[in-house]
Amino acid sequence: MATARTRMSSPDSRLVPALGGGALLAVIVIVVSSAVASASYTLANTVTIALINLIALMGLSMFSGNSGLLSFSQVGFMGLGAYTAGILVVPERIRAAALPDLPGWLADTHAGPVAAIVAAAAVAAVVGLITGLPVARLNGAPAVIATLSILMIIHVVLIAATSITRGSQSFYGVPPKLAPFAVITFLAAGAVLLARVFRDTRLGLSLRASRDDELAAAAVGVTFRVKRYASWVLAAALGGAAGGLYGFFLGAFSPRQFYISLTLTLIAMLVVGGINTVSGAIAGVIGITLITEVLRRFENGFSLGSIEVPQIFGLTDIGLAVAILAAMYLRPSGLFAHFELDEWLRRRLGRRFSRNMTAVSADTDWSLFRVTAPAVLEAHGVEKSYAGVRALGGVSLQVSTGEILGLIGANGSGKSTLVNALSGVTRPDSGAVRLDGTDIGGLSPHQRSRSGIVRTFQSMRLFTSLTARDNVVVASLQAGDRQAVRQLCSSNGLAVKWDQLAATLSYGDQRRVEIARAMATRPRLLLLDEPAAGMNHDETTELSVTLRNLVDATGIGILVIDHDMALMRQLCDRLVVLDHGMVICEGAPDTVLADPEVAALYLGASAEPADQSSDPVSDDPVPTKGA
Amino acid sequence: MKRTLTACLTSALLLAGCSAAPPENQDTTSDELVIGVVTAQSGALAPYDQPALRGLQIRVDEINAENGVDGKTKIRLIVKDTRSDAAQSSIVAQELLGEGVNLLVTPCDADPSIAAGQLAQAASIPAISLCASTPTLPGSVGDFMFSNFPGDNLQAWAAADYAKDQGFRRAFVLKSPDSAYTNALPEYFVKAFTAMGGEVVGQADYSMGQQNFDAVISRIRAVSPPPDVIETAAYEPDFPAFLKALRGAGLTTPVIGADAIDTPTTLALGEIANGVVFTTAGVQEPGNPVDEFEQKYIAKYGEPSGTVYAPVGYDLGLIIEAATKNANGDLSGPSLRDAIASIKDLQGITSPITYEGTDGMPIRNSFLVRIDNGARVALGEVTPDPAQVPAP
Numbered sequence A: 001m002a003t004a005r006t007r008m009s010s011p012d013s014r015l016v017p018a019l020g021g022g023a024l025l026a027v028i029v030i031v032v033s034s035a036v037a038s039a040s041y042t043l044a045n046t047v048t049i050a051l052i053n054l055i056a057l058m059g060l061s062m063f064s065g066n067s068g069l070l071s072f073s074q075v076g077f078m079g080l081g082a083y084t085a086g087i088l089v090v091p092e093r094i095r096a097a098a099l100p101d102l103p104g105w106l107a108d109t110h111a112g113p114v115a116a117i118v119a120a121a122a123v124a125a126v127v128g129l130i131t132g133l134p135v136a137r138l139n140g141a142p143a144v145i146a147t148l149s150i151l152m153i154i155h156v157v158l159i160a161a162t163s164i165t166r167g168s169q170s171f172y173g174v175p176p177k178l179a180p181f182a183v184i185t186f187l188a189a190g191a192v193l194l195a196r197v198f199r200d201t202r203l204g205l206s207l208r209a210s211r212d213d214e215l216a217a218a219a220v221g222v223t224f225r226v227k228r229y230a231s232w233v234l235a236a237a238l239g240g241a242a243g244g245l246y247g248f249f250l251g252a253f254s255p256r257q258f259y260i261s262l263t264l265t266l267i268a269m270l271v272v273g274g275i276n277t278v279s280g281a282i283a284g285v286i287g288i289t290l291i292t293e294v295l296r297r298f299e300n301g302f303s304l305g306s307i308e309v310p311q312i313f314g315l316t317d318i319g320l321a322v323a324i325l326a327a328m329y330l331r332p333s334g335l336f337a338h339f340e341l342d343e344w345l346r347r348r349l350g351r352r353f354s355r356n357m358t359a360v361s362a363d364t365d366w367s368l369f370r371v372t373a374p375a376v377l378e379a380h381g382v383e384k385s386y387a388g389v390r391a392l393g394g395v396s397l398q399v400s401t402g403e404i405l406g407l408i409g410a411n412g413s414g415k416s417t418l419v420n421a422l423s424g425v426t427r428p429d430s431g432a433v434r435l436d437g438t439d440i441g442g443l444s445p446h447q448r449s450r451s452g453i454v455r456t457f458q459s460m461r462l463f464t465s466l467t468a469r470d471n472v473v474v475a476s477l478q479a480g481d482r483q484a485v486r487q488l489c490s491s492n493g494l495a496v497k498w499d500q501l502a503a504t505l506s507y508g509d510q511r512r513v514e515i516a517r518a519m520a521t522r523p524r525l526l527l528l529d530e531p532a533a534g535m536n537h538d539e540t541t542e543l544s545v546t547l548r549n550l551v552d553a554t555g556i557g558i559l560v561i562d563h564d565m566a567l568m569r570q571l572c573d574r575l576v577v578l579d580h581g582m583v584i585c586e587g588a589p590d591t592v593l594a595d596p597e598v599a600a601l602y603l604g605a606s607a608e609p610a611d612q613s614s615d616p617v618s619d620d621p622v623p624t625k626g627a
Numbered sequence B: 001m002k003r004t005l006t007a008c009l010t011s012a013l014l015l016a017g018c019s020a021a022p023p024e025n026q027d028t029t030s031d032e033l034v035i036g037v038v039t040a041q042s043g044a045l046a047p048y049d050q051p052a053l054r055g056l057q058i059r060v061d062e063i064n065a066e067n068g069v070d071g072k073t074k075i076r077l078i079v080k081d082t083r084s085d086a087a088q089s090s091i092v093a094q095e096l097l098g099e100g101v102n103l104l105v106t107p108c109d110a111d112p113s114i115a116a117g118q119l120a121q122a123a124s125i126p127a128i129s130l131c132a133s134t135p136t137l138p139g140s141v142g143d144f145m146f147s148n149f150p151g152d153n154l155q156a157w158a159a160a161d162y163a164k165d166q167g168f169r170r171a172f173v174l175k176s177p178d179s180a181y182t183n184a185l186p187e188y189f190v191k192a193f194t195a196m197g198g199e200v201v202g203q204a205d206y207s208m209g210q211q212n213f214d215a216v217i218s219r220i221r222a223v224s225p226p227p228d229v230i231e232t233a234a235y236e237p238d239f240p241a242f243l244k245a246l247r248g249a250g251l252t253t254p255v256i257g258a259d260a261i262d263t264p265t266t267l268a269l270g271e272i273a274n275g276v277v278f279t280t281a282g283v284q285e286p287g288n289p290v291d292e293f294e295q296k297y298i299a300k301y302g303e304p305s306g307t308v309y310a311p312v313g314y315d316l317g318l319i320i321e322a323a324t325k326n327a328n329g330d331l332s333g334p335s336l337r338d339a340i341a342s343i344k345d346l347q348g349i350t351s352p353i354t355y356e357g358t359d360g361m362p363i364r365n366s367f368l369v370r371i372d373n374g375a376r377v378a379l380g381e382v383t384p385d386p387a388q389v390p391a392p
Helices: A002-009 A013-039 A041-067 A074-089 A092-098 A113-137 A140-160 A181-200 A202-212 A214-219 A225-250 A260-273 A278-298 A315-330 A341-348 A352-358 A415-423 A445-450 A468-479 A482-488 A507-520 A537-554 A565-571 A589-594 A596-607 B002-017 B046-065 B086-098 B110-122 B137-141 B152-165 B180-195 B214-222 B238-248 B289-301 B309-326 B333-341
Strands: A302-304 A307-309 A376-386 A389-400 A404-408 A430-435 A453-455 A525-529 A557-561 A574-579 A582-587 B032-039 B074-081 B103-106 B127-129 B170-175 B199-205 B229-232 B255-257 B277-280 B352-354 B366-372 B375-382
Touching (some): A013 A278, A013 A341, A041 A181, A041 A202, A041 A225, A074 A113, A074 A140, A113 A140, A113 A225, A181 A202, A181 A278, A202 A225, A214 A445, A260 A315, A278 A341, A376 A415, A389 A415, A404 A415, A404 A565, A415 A445, A415 A453, A415 A525, A468 A482, A507 A525, A507 A537, A537 A557, A574 A596, A582 A589, A582 A596, B032 B046, B032 B086, B032 B309, B046 B309, B074 B086, B152 B255, B152 B277, B152 B366, B152 B375, B180 B229, B199 B214, B238 B255, B289 B309, B309 B352
Parallel strands (some): A404 A557, A404 A574, A453 A525, A525 A557, B103 B127, B170 B229, B229 B255
Antiparallel strands (some): A302 A307, A376 A389, A376 A430, B277 B366
16 A cells, blocks of 8 residues: 555656556557568568558547547648658669659758658658647537548648659659568557557546536646647657658559548548547457458458359458448447556456555545635626626625535526636626636636636536546646545545446436546635536435535635525525526525525526526425425 | 688578568479469459459460460469559569569559569569550569550550641640649640640649539630640549530530540440540450450450450450560569560550560550440551650
């Protein structure tokens, strides 16, 4: 246990499992490819191509696997790499014949194979720096379309740069056997290790969190544009290197070899194996290569006992198509959907590893989260209208560290809009939001999160394809505190199956993870939007105790919205009542809830057809239950 | 001395232990000629490779039915599909060379032919493309590389020669930078036509696969006085789209195309294709050798070949047969290479074929064909004048 503690306290120890996993995958790649290649000379060529594809795929996996955006550009970067490396290694004699119009400075530049591959990666990375600018800014389908147009632009440029590339004519003259099999194997293994570790670094984890939920990521201080840009450039560099090796292998090529067909092959490999994981990409390369190799041996016809099967040209393509369809039907997220091979093995092998990590402490040491400086968050005359409908009509309130402020009101009264305004998700039309007297209206959600104002969402927004623990780890990255994760993911009060995917947890556990995730950012003020929604009575009581303990032990302040009046009465120090965007009542819970106007309003509002935005289970508008 | 011997032995052992080394070529004086065929039997290049391979197969079957070349050397084809994929072409070429083939047959496309040819060149095994027309192909590889089709420059020269004979003085040229064929052939035409005193009054580029040719049509309309003829190497689906747009716009300018439009699709275009002239490598006329070949093709495959690539493939069988005879039993790579390079005026079924004095791109006749109500009408055979054909 002592060693575990030491390990956890060093800042990079978090990456130890990823390094181990990457090493495992790299060894698998080396062993499998050398074993197959040593079996026969002809298979060695097939394995070589598979390994080159794997290097390009590792780049693609670093970008697409973490950001969730399919990239069509990778083969374009391979093309740039192939031409860069090719031009540098073509012998003088052939170069003079094939590329007579090469610009002077380039005509005199020659390089060995190693330098040529480095140059290929560098050129692709530089183009990645330029093309990454739009890709980092766009989201969803527009981003994917942008990657497609980048592929088309690179293709057109390769064709148009006739004096350098010979245009659409074959580029030829690359001497054979420039890259020995062993070198390609080790480069592929290195790429695998890099991609696997990248996935769990701050960059990879932040990208995956933002992929699952951009808004929730911002709410815990995680941004992704720059990180996505970095992963794009890395992907381009690996693509360039892979392209250089591909060019060495082909010996002669033209721009159309680096276009749609190869793109579809790579994407098929990625999708069959699982776009989200490095293990999936490896499985995809192995699977697709295997199917192709087996089927093409039967294309020339074969005999099944007494039956002679004639030549079936195209059998390979048919087989590939069937394999992809079957994979998509049986495992829509691919063979390795969310977990890497090492993660899966660890879960299978009795979870020894993770138990060590959780067993460090039995109780959450909340003192770690103690707020050092008091804070006051203030809304001053905040107004907000949506399409002419006034959601907030000049609301003023304050919440301070050390107190729990409850915000109640009928559906549509403006509670969530107010939380949005306080957390920076929406900008008020007028009025001010201040933190300790300073106007923070110009700060974005992630900046507010970093200054200590952290929110949760009415519709729980966990990072669903991350484990419960990784949800908390991502949030802790900004505060840079590993202790927090250890405390949160081990306590009795937050007993959650931390190694499961967030999406597969029970509802109550998801709510607990949500609070743990918010706490991992080391907040001063928590804004909780209906934290008890969907919970049963026991769970609600437990939540109430947890929140109260949290405030007592750490001194944070909480603003909480809920419809459960019993919970609110029990939990809150003060209540604020909103109605049609106005504060109509404020004070101690007993006083406020006894107010006939509040009671009447609540009953009246619930009699009207309420809007459907809130969770139906949570609606309990009668303020007398359990009181 | 002793140390040198040890070093030699060690390196020999190391070499022997290296399983990834290709096996050495086997006995080259056997009574069997083994031909490795690298072709696309599926994918984008299959429409050219597949009929050409079938044509080759017919001749090989005939030779073997007569107990081989000169009654003794049988021919065995090892066919491997590249699926029109570049990497696969390199892989299967290496496989076939590793199996010790005497000769490599490569696809109709220049890229995979160069890739496979470079490997064959390094192994000193001759390689012949089934029907690539890129005239720079053999020069890009070396002295073991050959092709089997009138080069783009020969065809372009034949087209220019025909245009001149028709009295066309002003030509408009349509090309696409997207492939070597669609780009280079019209450029050869420009060279040949201007050398003959013609004038190229306009040029337009298109993208392969583009649907709309309105911009190109406006460019043609803008030429004043109008061009006498339009020359292009566009093919499906671009050529039909262009032709429909051109005739739809009311322009009746004659159009000259190249061999890639010699397909059933073009013939099926109906009235708008009437009068379109193209250059190609051979033509079927009742009773001529190509016609006889077509009967054999139908007998074997149950349908007409529908393209010139099939008889050209049969011609390749004749070339290999002649080379085997010339080699006098020595089927080693250099011997076969020399045997092919010395072929002169071989009577192919499409045209006389000569490799002697060339760099590997054969001298073959081009044929001019006019489309008339969905049928090919042979206009004539053009024997190229090497002095006038544009240099590759």
